[in-house]
Amino acid sequence: MDKGNFEKRITEAFSRKLTAVRVVVFDEVDSTNTEAKKYVDFLDSETDIFLIAKSQSAGRGRLGRTFLSKDGGLYMSYLSRPCLPIQDAIKLTSFAATALCETVFEFTGIMPKIKWVNDCFIDDKKLAGILTEGEFDESGVGFRYAVVGIGINIANVDFEEISNIATSIEAEIGASPDIAEFSAALAEKLIAFKTADSNEYMKKYEQLSMLLGRRIKITTPVGAYFATAKKIESNGSLTVITDSGDTVNLISGDVSIKLN
Ligand code: BTN
Numbered sequence: 001m002d003k004g005n006f007e008k009r010i011t012e013a014f015s016r017k018l019t020a021v022r023v024v025v026f027d028e029v030d031s032t033n034t035e036a037k038k039y040v041d042f043l044d045s046e047t048d049i050f051l052i053a054k055s056q057s058a059g060r061g062r063l064g065r066t067f068l069s070k071d072g073g074l075y076m077s078y079l080s081r082p083c084l085p086i087q088d089a090i091k092l093t094s095f096a097a098t099a100l101c102e103t104v105f106e107f108t109g110i111m112p113k114i115k116w117v118n119d120c121f122i123d124d125k126k127l128a129g130i131l132t133e134g135e136f137d138e139s140g141v142g143f144r145y146a147v148v149g150i151g152i153n154i155a156n157v158d159f160e161e162i163s164n165i166a167t168s169i170e171a172e173i174g175a176s177p178d179i180a181e182f183s184a185a186l187a188e189k190l191i192a193f194k195t196a197d198s199n200e201y202m203k204k205y206e207q208l209s210m211l212l213g214r215r216i217k218i219t220t221p222v223g224a225y226f227a228t229a230k231k232i233e234s235n236g237s238l239t240v241i242t243d244s245g246d247t248v249n250l251i252s253g254d255v256s257i258k259l260n
Helices: 003-017 032-042 086-108 169-173 179-195 198-207
Strands: 021-029 048-056 073-080 113-115 119-122 125-136 143-153 215-220 223-232 238-242 247-250 254-256
Touching: 003 021, 003 048, 003 179, 021 032, 021 179, 032 048, 032 073, 032 125, 032 143, 048 179, 073 179, 086 113, 086 119, 086 125, 086 143, 086 169, 086 179, 086 198, 143 169, 198 223
Parallel strands: 021 048
Antiparallel strands: 048 073, 073 143, 113 119, 119 125, 125 143, 215 223, 215 254, 223 238, 238 247
16 A cells, blocks of 8 residues: 555545544654654644554564554554543553543454453453553643554564564454454544543453463563452552562563463
8 A cells, every 4th residue: 555545545544434643644753653743733622633654663562662563553642631640640551541442443343352450362362562652731630632643563474583472463364354344443432532431441451461360470670570460449559469479569660471
């Protein structure tokens, strides 16, 4: 799909499904999350902004990692000013992960699972990741903006050195949904965040967790330890029981299902 065609198809799919959103489409950009920050002054209470790229030259993941962003994936940032206290920021990521899994299910019949806090997996291989960033407003209790960046492998199958841990929709079912239709359907779900009931979506988020009951490795800036994942709390935090029997509640962190 060439650039003009890509942009046209995305714009058409969005205009069929959504009003009061703006969509900006790139053939290639460094990172849609980085680019989104240039659009913050265009946000108002009615209009959210989506930025979508066919590929990224400097895709970013959590914890300063690189996110491989070749043609065939969907690289999308959702920029909004959510009415949410800063301490609930994790819920935006939880909501987006749930919306992403549901969109994949609608288009493929496969429901991915979520690895707390931000990754979608199929059979222990990573399908998608989410990077949420934001800034406080002047009061320090709400957001000036939040950007939810979603990268999902759709038609791409060449994962180079991460082929043993990454997958795509194409690799799973041998066919790929139309990226324009998929992105518009996902955007439609994401904008529902403003009116969504947090108890309801946090319940779904917990049901989609791939961690509960499993032994996991938790890496912190000062070292790593092993634990069994027990519960996703209604505030989005993860409760684990460490191998030494302590109950720990995590509000952020790096969790791995690979134990070595
Ligand atoms: C992760 O796996 O840790 C999160 C990956 C998030 C990737 C998406 S792609 C769209 C947006 N732009 C970026 O640079 N990152 C996010």
